[in-house]
Amino acid sequence: MNEIRFILNGKETVYEGDATARLLDVLRDEYKLTGVKCGCKEGECGACSVIMDGQLINSCMVAMGRANGSEIMTIEGYRETERFKVMEKAFAGVSAVQCGFCIPGMILAGEAVLSKNPNPSEADIRTGVSGNLCRCTGYNALVNAIGIAAKEGKGLW
Numbered sequence: 001m002n003e004i005r006f007i008l009n010g011k012e013t014v015y016e017g018d019a020t021a022r023l024l025d026v027l028r029d030e031y032k033l034t035g036v037k038c039g040c041k042e043g044e045c046g047a048c049s050v051i052m053d054g055q056l057i058n059s060c061m062v063a064m065g066r067a068n069g070s071e072i073m074t075i076e077g078y079r080e081t082e083r084f085k086v087m088e089k090a091f092a093g094v095s096a097v098q099c100g101f102c103i104p105g106m107i108l109a110g111e112a113v114l115s116k117n118p119n120p121s122e123a124d125i126r127t128g129v130s131g132n133l134c135r136c137t138g139y140n141a142l143v144n145a146i147g148i149a150a151k152e153g154k155g156l157w
Contacts, residue, residue: 004068009033009077019065024048026064027074035075035104039133046132049105050074056112058131075104083111086153087145096145098136105132110146118157120150 002019005012008031015026027033027050036059039047043061050059051073078084087107090096097103106129113120113128120128125146126139134142150157 002065004064006067006069007071009073009080015064015067017064019063021064022060023050023052023062023064023067023072024059027059027072033074033076037101037104039101044133045102046105046109046129047102049108049132051078051108051112054115056109056131073108075108078108078111083114083153083156086156087111087149090145090149090152091142093148094141094144096137096141098134102132102134102136106134106142110149113146114150114153114157118150118154120147122147 002017004015004019007013015030017026017030024036024038027036028038036050037047038060039045041060043058046058048059049056052062053070087110091103091107109129109132113125117124122143125143129139129142129146
């Protein structure tokens, strides 16, 4: 057993368990954060995306030991922010959500794009979400939603 200390959605957290366990599994099983989805287990689909130390990462590819000293935000933590309210309104406004499976990861990918570049081009947005797969749409609504959030959320990012 290892003691791994990190900030999870703004709260100091201590995990006492296997340092080789996948972050994805620990977030879902230990902390009941089911917005983090298990899609491919290979880092290809983005359904397990979280923001770790300001970077969008695939939690299925990260061992818990790497989380020690880190700050991790899941969709559950992000939804408590003003930025999420802007993103949520933009996604709803253009019907960017269909089945919903990929949406937590897509929204966090949008956050990662806007936190680095509050005025992204369409190409910037497409590049930023390129690691997140959606099997329901052609991505246009998702890209449009992030672009709208950038305009509507001026000053938040």
